[in-house]
Amino acid sequence: MKPYVIGVDLGGTNTVFGIVDSAGNIIEEGSIKTGSFNTATEFVAAGLDCIHHIVKKVGGIEQIQGMGIGAPNANYYTGTIEFAPNIAWAHDGVVQLAGMFAGELGIPVRMTNDANAAAMGEKLYGIAKGMKNFIMITLGTGLGAGIIINGKLVYGHDGFAGELGHVNMDRSENARPCGCGRKGCLETYCSATGVARTAREFLQKTNRPSILRQKPLDEIESLDVFLAAQKGDEIAKEVFQFTGTMLGWACADFTAFSSPEAFIFFGGLCKSGDLIMKPIEETYNRVVMPLFRNKAKFLISGLMNKNAAVLGASALGWE
Amino acid sequence: MKPYVIGVDLGGTNTVFGIVDSAGNIIEEGSIKTGSFNTATEFVAAGLDCIHHIVKKVGGIEQIQGMGIGAPNANYYTGTIEFAPNIAWAHDGVVQLAGMFAGELGIPVRMTNDANAAAMGEKLYGIAKGMKNFIMITLGTGLGAGIIINGKLVYGHDGFAGELGHVNMDRSENARPCGCGRKGCLETYCSATGVARTAREFLQKTNRPSILRQKPLDEIESLDVFLAAQKGDEIAKEVFQFTGTMLGWACADFTAFSSPEAFIFFGGLCKSGDLIMKPIEETYNRVVMPLFRNKAKFLISGLMNKNAAVLGASALGWE
Numbered sequence: 001m002k003p004y005v006i007g008v009d010l011g012g013t014n015t016v017f018g019i020v021d022s023a024g025n026i027i028e029e030g031s032i033k034t035g036s037f038n039t040a041t042e043f044v045a046a047g048l049d050c051i052h053h054i055v056k057k058v059g060g061i062e063q064i065q066g067m068g069i070g071a072p073n074a075n076y077y078t079g080t081i082e083f084a085p086n087i088a089w090a091h092d093g094v095v096q097l098a099g100m101f102a103g104e105l106g107i108p109v110r111m112t113n114d115a116n117a118a119a120m121g122e123k124l125y126g127i128a129k130g131m132k133n134f135i136m137i138t139l140g141t142g143l144g145a146g147i148i149i150n151g152k153l154v155y156g157h158d159g160f161a162g163e164l165g166h167v168n169m170d171r172s173e174n175a176r177p178c179g180c181g182r183k184g185c186l187e188t189y190c191s192a193t194g195v196a197r198t199a200r201e202f203l204q205k206t207n208r209p210s211i212l213r214q215k216p217l218d219e220i221e222s223l224d225v226f227l228a229a230q231k232g233d234e235i236a237k238e239v240f241q242f243t244g245t246m247l248g249w250a251c252a253d254f255t256a257f258s259s260p261e262a263f264i265f266f267g268g269l270c271k272s273g274d275l276i277m278k279p280i281e282e283t284y285n286r287v288v289m290p291l292f293r294n295k296a297k298f299l300i301s302g303l304m305n306k307n308a309a310v311l312g313a314s315a316l317g318w319e
Numbered sequence: 320m321k322p323y324v325i326g327v328d329l330g331g332t333n334t335v336f337g338i339v340d341s342a343g344n345i346i347e348e349g350s351i352k353t354g355s356f357n358t359a360t361e362f363v364a365a366g367l368d369c370i371h372h373i374v375k376k377v378g379g380i381e382q383i384q385g386m387g388i389g390a391p392n393a394n395y396y397t398g399t400i401e402f403a404p405n406i407a408w409a410h411d412g413v414v415q416l417a418g419m420f421a422g423e424l425g426i427p428v429r430m431t432n433d434a435n436a437a438a439m440g441e442k443l444y445g446i447a448k449g450m451k452n453f454i455m456i457t458l459g460t461g462l463g464a465g466i467i468i469n470g471k472l473v474y475g476h477d478g479f480a481g482e483l484g485h486v487n488m489d490r491s492e493n494a495r496p497c498g499c500g501r502k503g504c505l506e507t508y509c510s511a512t513g514v515a516r517t518a519r520e521f522l523q524k525t526n527r528p529s530i531l532r533q534k535p536l537d538e539i540e541s542l543d544v545f546l547a548a549q550k551g552d553e554i555a556k557e558v559f560q561f562t563g564t565m566l567g568w569a570c571a572d573f574t575a576f577s578s579p580e581a582f583i584f585f586g587g588l589c590k591s592g593d594l595i596m597k598p599i600e601e602t603y604n605r606v607v608m609p610l611f612r613n614k615a616k617f618l619i620s621g622l623m624n625k626n627a628a629v630l631g632a633s634a635l636g637w638e
């Protein structure tokens with residue numbers, strides 16, 4: 001085994017490249033602007049420049065075991081990014097990104113979606129060390145998930161398993177519309193966007209006073225709701241209660257499926273701590289099938305303050 | 320490898336023992352009445368008599384590789400039956416059944432629940448040969464499931480994964496009560512019992528004519544609904560439409576989790592064929608995340624007319 005891997009966090013704005021050792025330390029780091037390229041070829045060329053620059057510092061490509069990329073709409077089986085709405089050079093087609101990098105670097109390159117990468121990072125370097133069955137839930141703009149069963153990521157038949165943000169929570173006509181084109185998806189309620197949306201709904205439904213009314217309704221963000229709840233604002237607290245309760249119901253269904261040892265939460269919304277975690281766990285243990293009650297752990301990621309996305313992606317470099 | 324395994328289908332009424340060869344043929348068979356024993360020890364003693372009798376016919380225990388038992392409330396990890404409501408000698412405790420048989424027979428004995436056994440049988444001898452990711456759904460009195468991911472059964476952290484009959488389909492107060500002590504579980508709608516319940520509800524809601532009205536309301540069974548639907552009875556057809564639609568929604572959520580190659584249905588309700596399969600598949604492809612549309616297959620078990628429970632359990636004997 002060579003001493004390092006490269007982890008790549010490919011986001012809509014920035015792409016961060018990191019050289020990671022086997023203990024999970026990021027030794028070197030560099031980045032480029034994802035959005036400043038028109039074609040995948042240009043993006044890869046700039047990426048290679050950045051990689052060569054940091055690889056030189058650790059003794060050259062001979063020191064690198066492999067590379068892992070975490071990216072939206074990435075398919076592990078094919079190494080492709082497919083129709084990624086927020087990436088100009090990948091939004092209307094299929095880009096063979098892993099193959100393009102592997103061909104130039106001469107090392108194995110694997111790719112998976114960002115939530116799967118986070119789950120792998122948690123398993124290797126975080127709070128899930130030693131766990132064989134857990135579900136990672138990332139609460140960001142949307143809700144992503146990485147599912148580990150029998151010690152392995154679940155990719156499913158087509159490489160796209162783990163879309164837990166898109167299980168249905170409301171089959172009624174007035175369910176919330178989702179970016180995926182349907183209605184009532186979990187992530188329309190349980191995500192940063194969902195929290196802001198719930199706050200706006202709650203504020204419109206009543207005339208009760210709230211700190212949140214200091215801002216125009218359509219400018220309220222999840223951070224505002226968190227800050228208001230911290231100050232004891234009733235409506236803001238109810239928003240977190242609603243969000244956590246919905247997640248508790250969803251986790252109860254996920255347990256019926258794979259009965260994990262733990263649910264591990266990651267992302268901005270987790271910074272609200274007990275405000276969201278308590279209603280998740282309380283609801284879960286109230287509504288889950290009695291057989292499963294009080295078994296699963298509800299944890300916050302151990303990598304929240306590290307560059308978890310790079311670490312997670314780098315985990316694929318060891319495969 | 321020895322030439323045979325023993326498969327055991329332990330049901331509430333009968334326990335069937337079969338000697339199975341590597342091609343999935345049941346060579347010898349015997350059975351005892353599960354319910355005629357007061358203790359697990361008595362049950363095991365009678366079971367051993369039956370096993371010895373059929374094993375003798377194939378050349379003795381030296382010809383047997385192992386034994387697999389499919390049983391309600393069985394835990395694969397511990398080889399125990401735990402609090403099985405319909406088995407007198409196992410309803411109020413934990414019975415180390417696999418260990419008791421293994422100790423006496425001197426061969427490895429593994430145990431899993433009946434739906435998991437059916438999934439294993441389907442994978443080895445049925446329509447799922449060669450599939451690495453599929454979900455088996457058994458539609459009997461309740462709804463059971465066996466989930467295969469990366470070629471292996473999903474047992475979860477505690478051995479009880481795959482309780483898909485108990486995902487929630489209705490969080491409202493007037494959701495149907497379930498035998499598990501909660502409300503709104505999938506199996507309260509999608510099972511033989513669920514179909515009969517839906518029929519009674521539909522008949523009570525209107526005065527529309529129906530063949531089903533020839534029977535007292537509380538005596539209607541799923542078979543009556545099937546026969547009525549076959550004769551073109553509108554209400555009976557609507558019952559199947561309702562049941563299949565609910566299952567289609569549920570399968571869409573299961574796909575968000577593990578994106579299987581196929582859903583395979585087993586059990587009495589499947590004999591209604593298109594009446595139930597059509598609304599499942601139509602609903603699924605209408606409501607599933609667009610990414611997954613028209614990918615999964617919807618199949619009826621290839622073992623419906625064989626002794627699938629014995630075959631499925633026997634699959635564990637090869638492990």
